[in-house]
Amino acid sequence: MGTLALEVHELVKTYASRNNPVRAVDGMSFEVGSGTIFGLLGPNGAGKSTLLRMLTTLSRPTSGTARVLGFDVVKSPLEVRRRIASVIQETAVDLLLSVRDNLLTFARFHGVNQAKARSRADEVIDRFRLGAEVDRKVQDLSGGFRRRVQVAKTFMVATPVLFLDEFSTGMDPLLKREVMRQIRYEARNGRTIVLTTQILSEAEELCDDILIMNKGKQVARGDLNTLKSLSQEVYEISMTFESMPEDIASELSTLPVLRANVENNTLEATLKAAEGTVLELVSALARHRRVLRMEVSGASLEDVFLELTREEA
């Protein structure tokens, strides 16, 4: 690991509550190298956004320390803010300004001069397909479009760290793909991306390094392969039959199935068994029936996520 973008040590955030205080983040410690796409995953209420709020200086930790590029979020918040751009979970745009003014204003706050901001805005407008609406006030645009403007703003500046809290909310698939391409491009150029998401395929596709958290604590950490290896002997099968066998439900009930879904003539199931056993089970299911398509694969990030967070729950 080269330069460290994030250093978090024993970080705690407690919220006062009438009955008992809630530890939204409970002693998290981790480091993230520069140029990494770092994913924070966890179910609702896991503490991801609270952690991000502390890292972006929005919220003060109850105890512990967090540093962004060596600057302490409590002692040097301004130095931290000079080095970050963030997309918070809620839609955040200046509704009374036009799309272009939103981009230019954001750049101004980050000290980008007017000429550079204008040329950069043209690029971002093009990349985010904002051209048709560029002079309209954001209050006249749809929710998805507002989110698009919000994410586009962070590409107006070249801060070394970018925080994205569920960035793809409300985005159409085409735009999402383009933003993901941009994120990869920025990371290749040394920008550190810290993202939270509920869409595991996004994390699977983007992240070099993933931390799964639940109830304010770290549950697992590593790259995709490391995490998948945590979920030993979990396999996903997908079988499309010419016609769905009538006794499939009773047959499945005898198998070590974690999850199963039958739709039309396709069975999708997650099995927890040794590799040899899984192959035998698949052969048994295929016997005496015409199978049009069959696929057996190792555990997905979703399987790992569900297994780890269920154990913790």
Next chain:
Amino acid sequence: MNAIRAMLYREGRIRATNLVFIFWDLFYPLAYMLVFGVGVNAALGSPLSSAHLDYNSFFLGSVLAMASFGIASNTSWSFFLDRDNGIFFEMLTYPLSRSAYMLGKVLFTILVSIMQAAITLALGRLLFHIRIRWELVPLVFAAMFAGTAGWFFFYSIFALSTRRNDVFNSVTSILYFVFLFASSMFYPLEPLPRWFRVAATANPITWQIDFLRYATVGLGNAHRVAQESLLFLAFSIAAFLYAVRCLRGQE
């Protein structure tokens, strides 16, 4: 400095591209002078005819104080707007300190109120032939500066510590009524009942109005006006300190 410039740019773009704000900030107090001032002057006459001052001359300082009070209230309401738009919390992650955020907002507000004051003075002279003491005009701008800042910080306390827009609007409506009518804004205090005079004398907007009345048309006692301006300064500093504390508590 860059952060404050950026704040001024943002506030400027929001105000300049929205006609409603221009109306409320620049023309609403003028409308008071044109309608209320002319109406009272014509129908009831001047309460200061012995001093050879018509009602419009008496009312000029009030309009200026009303402008700084109203503009400050509008800008502090923009905390709600920013919070509802989500931009408030995003801005707290921008490279600016929380005091720079506050300072940027207040400087812009002051700039608008000074523009408003210049327009009001010019129209007061042109339309109503008010004998303005031009040599004291720098004091008018100083009073607009300090007054707008004081009222902005005062209102910001409510805007930052109230979560609901409707609660804030109710509070400001009540404050608007109490501050403006229990003061020397519309009438001289001397003929009023004692309890009213006491309330009005303790009202910070009376202090600002008295100063502005002295600086525009020379009405009032210089010693008393100086005392009141010191009180207003203390009020503004206390409001500033408490407002910054409220802003620091936002997370």
